[in-house]
Amino acid sequence: MSGAHSPLVDLQCEAHTYPDGTVGVHDVEFSVYPDEVVALVGGNGAGKSTLLEHLNATLVPNDGELVVDGTPITEDNKAHARKEVGFVFQDADTQLVAPTVLDDVLFGLRNYGVPGDEARERARKALATVDASHLEDRIPHYLSGGEKRLVGLAGVLVLEPSVIVLDEPLAGLDPERSHLVADRIEQIHEDGISVVLSTHDLDFAATVADRVCVMADGNVVGSGTPRQVFYDDALLAEANLHAPSAVRVARDAGLVATAQPVTEADLVSLLTEANGLETVQNPSPDGSGHD
Template sequence: MTDDTPLIDLECQSHTYPDGTVGVHDIEFSVYPEEIVAVVGGNGSGKSTCLEHLNATLVPDEGRLVVHGTEITDENRELARSEVGFVFQDPDTQLVAPTVVDDVAFGLNNHGVTGEGALERARDALASVGASHLEERIPHYLSGGEKRLVGLAGVLAMEPSVIVLDEPFAGLDPERSAMVAERLRDIRAEEGISVVLSTHDLDTAADLADRVCVMADGNAIGGGTPREVFYDDALLDRANLTPPTPVRIARDVGLDASDRPPVTEAELVDHLGDGANKTRRAVAASDD
């Protein structure tokens, strides 16, 4: 599979829940190898519904899901479940075993991998998210950030090609949000696994994602790189979103007109540093 061939290709013209609520109206969504995609939008925009279609937890009323070039049907949904791991917003829904290592091995056990083989893969998965020290802990006594890492390890142990996370930073303090974000970067860089996540944290989305998909009223209304999306006022207005903090500051100090306006905190610092250096050079020249 080449880099221009999607791992996941979703076309969902509609999905209606059993109570008659329309979850999404119009979505075209693809995931490519070794990328991080952030899905952003306000409450009720359809983010979670979109994500749950990516591993066939939900299926379109109209449309189709293609995973690794194979269209998913009722007969082969297991392909979507095995290739696309899902980490739910509430980590407690995925914690079922008496110890962390047993919990991470639980999905493997259900797929016929048992004994020491399952435990070894579980330990490797915990190590990959920096959580080896939690192996013998009781899952329900972990902090929110630790639970997110254990849930992520449980999905990684299944060796998917894509990991989907619904609001992975919800309820976490900045330190633990940064910890989870760093592990997601590692997974993409070191494991070659693509990551899709929904989030309200646009600062983190700008810093973490290669691409951003914007949703509103059950529709995917636009997307692109973080720089393209977060400087598109019309698009953000349609989604009732406020640009990330670095973008707002850049506009306040006139950096939005530069060739590559800053979209992350690091880029903003670099721009401001360049400006200060230019000012110092100009002052020095005038003194001469």
């Protein structure tokens, strides 16, 4: 891993045009640094998935360069990008290929020639990391959407990447499964792996991200901390986005003059503090300050 201030992934993409002539992204500069969670947000068709697929050389720029852990990626060394940058696709079925969950997580290790016993040990450890050990002998096809997402995550974790990329990790999941997947993402980050994810759920982005990048029309049009981005009305309007719930509630309640909450926890803390101050400043009718 490179130094703390050097990017793990550095993409300079002047353009990527699909065979039908559709321009996926253009003029994109995007980097991922050690020990961060980056959320990529934007409307449908903004270019989020296209950008993400460039980060491990699934797609390559028509004009530009991808550098992973200091190594420029070419046609001859795409395997380096795919080992260092694990990709969990939105449609988990596209990467679940083996007859059992354990076999599926083993798949990448076998491709890299890892011996059988070591491979099984690492696969079981990866499943345990995402709280999916109980799925080891299950057939992937019959798993729920959330379970498939966790198995796909284990399948990239097992290769010990520097960065994990997740395309819409909560898409199609019910609240319970969404909470489970979000918890696993936070645990992976705590274990020292940088995370890049795209999401339409700005409440989720506000909760997990250190940095938010906003996309519109195939380009990154703004970035910053969740607070910087989600209180930038012009930026959100450019990307056709609505601020997270906590931001909207705080504005409606007139609470943004002294604080700028971006998460539900921020908002609860602010309201609790405001309520406590009101209780002190408005004593009981008998003047004692007690109810």
